[in-house]
Amino acid sequence: MKDVDAKASALAGGAAPQAPGGLRVLVSPLDWGLGHATRMIPIVRYLLSCGCQVTIAASEASKDLLLAEFPDLLFLDIPGYRVKYGQKGSQFFLKMAAQAPRILWAILREHFWLRSAMRIYRWDAVVSDNRYGLFHRRIPCAILTHQVRIRTGRAWLDGLLRPFIWALLRRFEVCWVPDMPGVPNLAGALCHGHMPRHVQYIGPLSRFESGPTRLSDRLLVLLSGPEPQRTMWESSLRQELSQEALPATVVQGLPGQGVSEAAASEVEWIRHLPATALQARVRDAGWVVARSGYSTVMDLVCLGKAAVLVPTPGQPEQEYLAAHLQEMGLFPFLPQGAFRLGEALVLSARSRPADVRFDFHRHRAILRGWLDDIMLRAGGQYV
Numbered sequence: 001m002k003d004v005d006a007k008a009s010a011l012a013g014g015a016a017p018q019a020p021g022g023l024r025v026l027v028s029p030l031d032w033g034l035g036h037a038t039r040m041i042p043i044v045r046y047l048l049s050c051g052c053q054v055t056i057a058a059s060e061a062s063k064d065l066l067l068a069e070f071p072d073l074l075f076l077d078i079p080g081y082r083v084k085y086g087q088k089g090s091q092f093f094l095k096m097a098a099q100a101p102r103i104l105w106a107i108l109r110e111h112f113w114l115r116s117a118m119r120i121y122r123w124d125a126v127v128s129d130n131r132y133g134l135f136h137r138r139i140p141c142a143i144l145t146h147q148v149r150i151r152t153g154r155a156w157l158d159g160l161l162r163p164f165i166w167a168l169l170r171r172f173e174v175c176w177v178p179d180m181p182g183v184p185n186l187a188g189a190l191c192h193g194h195m196p197r198h199v200q201y202i203g204p205l206s207r208f209e210s211g212p213t214r215l216s217d218r219l220l221v222l223l224s225g226p227e228p229q230r231t232m233w234e235s236s237l238r239q240e241l242s243q244e245a246l247p248a249t250v251v252q253g254l255p256g257q258g259v260s261e262a263a264a265s266e267v268e269w270i271r272h273l274p275a276t277a278l279q280a281r282v283r284d285a286g287w288v289v290a291r292s293g294y295s296t297v298m299d300l301v302c303l304g305k306a307a308v309l310v311p312t313p314g315q316p317e318q319e320y321l322a323a324h325l326q327e328m329g330l331f332p333f334l335p336q337g338a339f340r341l342g343e344a345l346v347l348s349a350r351s352r353p354a355d356v357r358f359d360f361h362r363h364r365a366i367l368r369g370w371l372d373d374i375m376l377r378a379g380g381q382y383v
Contacts, residue, residue: 022051023124023371026114029062030130031080034224034253035295037062039178040129041069041207041275043144046364047127050371055121057113064256068274069207078113081106107133107168125374128172135171140374143172146179146294148191148199153316166196174198174370178205178298178363184356186297188324190317203362205295206302207275210360213283213305219248219345220285224293225312233310233336240341241267249281279303287348289341292322292333301330304354308344309333330356 025047029036037058044066047054054073056066059080067075081103111133114126118136126141128134135141150165152158169175177191181201185192191199223234230253241248247266255272273281282288282299288307290296294317300307309331311318322333332347334340 022053023374024055024121025052026055026057026117026121026123026126026134028057028078028126028128028131028134029066031059031062032130033226033293034061034065034255035293036129037065038207038275039144039205039295039298040066040127042205042360042363043127043367044070044073046367047371050368052371055123057117061255065272068255068272076117079106079109107131110134124378125371132165132168132171140173140370140377141171142174142176142370143169144176144178144202145169146177146187146191147317148175148177148195149189149193151190151316151320153314153319169196170198172198174200176200176202176363176366178202178294180204180358180362184328184358186301186325186358187294187321190320200366201362202366203359204298204301205363206299206360208279208282208299208302210302210304211283213303216284216286217247218285219246219287219289219341220281221248221250222253222282222288222290222296223250224253224291224296225315225318229312229314229336233339236336236339237341244341246341249285251278251281287345289344292318292325292331294321297321297325297331298360301353301356301358302360306348306351306353307331308347308351310336310339310344313337328356 027040027044027047029040044054044056055076056063056070056073057076057078058066059078063075063077110131114134114136118138123139125139126134126136127144128141129144130147132143134143148169150158150161152161175196175198177199179185179187179191179201180203186204221237223230234250234252237250241250245266249268249270251273252269252271282303282305285305288300288305290300290307290309292309292311297309309322309325311322311333313336322331325331326333330351330353332350334344334347
């Protein structure tokens with residue numbers, strides 16, 4: 001709260017920054033993995049194309065990633081959830097249970113953060129990615145999530161949590177799901193079936209633009225996900241790649257953490273790439289190995305790029321997605337504990353993401369309608 005109040009004194013007379021003819025929109029992704037930030041990129045791009053003045057509230061790596069994409073926007077610091085994972089996937093349930101009070105406190109804290117910040121910036125609307133506390137009774141607020149039917153790995157707990165999660169979602173005017181309605185879809189049971197009435201399917205989101213892919217003899221590994229599993233997988237990959245005479249690029253998923261390593265062999269280690277550069281790497285790769293995080297999946301499907309998925313151990317949502325997408329015939333998967341590079345390259349031949357087409361522009365019409373409605377309610381007309 002102090003950071004927000006301190007910004008007030010820096011504004012002349014405490015006045016809010018004025019939008020140059022467009023709506024003032026706050027966009028804020030959850031800090032629980034970089035995917036929440038990457039899928040906000042097409043949302044922010046479209047809001048800017050509509051003339052909105054966008055403010056981004058983010059923390060740590062999510063902020064670094066979005067700052068690299070939108071260096072000219074106003075960025076605010078918002079407290080993160082800082083969820084910690086265990087060294088073993090089997091520890092997931094106990095770790096989450098132990099952190100439940102802190103997660104609830106984080107939701108409450110970000111809600112009061114928004115109420116305080118609104119007195120300074122007076123936004124016209126809010127777009128939250130999985131931040132359940134970013135709702136405000138005086139302005140339209142949208143929440144984006146693909147986990148409407150959350151999975152914890154315990155069916156009985158899923159049933160207990162669902163009414164609580166849905167009650168939080170109903171605090172928002174609309175719940176945007178980045179997937180297609182009906183079949184085929186990407187997220188399966190996570191966001192299909194019986195849904196709250198205010199759910200809208202806005203189509204998959206990707207920071208990439210679809211187009212022809214090219215094939216080289218180079219392997220691309222997209223490391224991502226929460227610690228310590230990200231580092232544990234990286235350590236394992238370093239050992240395997242050191243024993244293979246295979247040209248490879250590993251994008252470590254570490255935005256804002258210094259320069260990339262100099263390539264001492266045919267393996268190139270890159271801490272982070274902006275969207276345009278990463279898209280080029282994905283298109284050129286002969287093979288792709290990546291986490292089964294939902295945003296990563298949407299990026300791969302957008303490009304129609306074959307890949308082998310490796311879910312984060314003990315993360316039920318990623319484990320479910322990997323199994324669902326393999327059943328659909330889109331991507332095969334390997335558990336991290338059983339991952340072998342040679343087997344992954346063989347399995348990649350079974351990947352068929354280009355066989356299914358999804359509308360990656362669906363969100364534009366829905367966002368435009370939402371913006372128009374906000375202006376009409378305010379007595380104006382959005383141009």
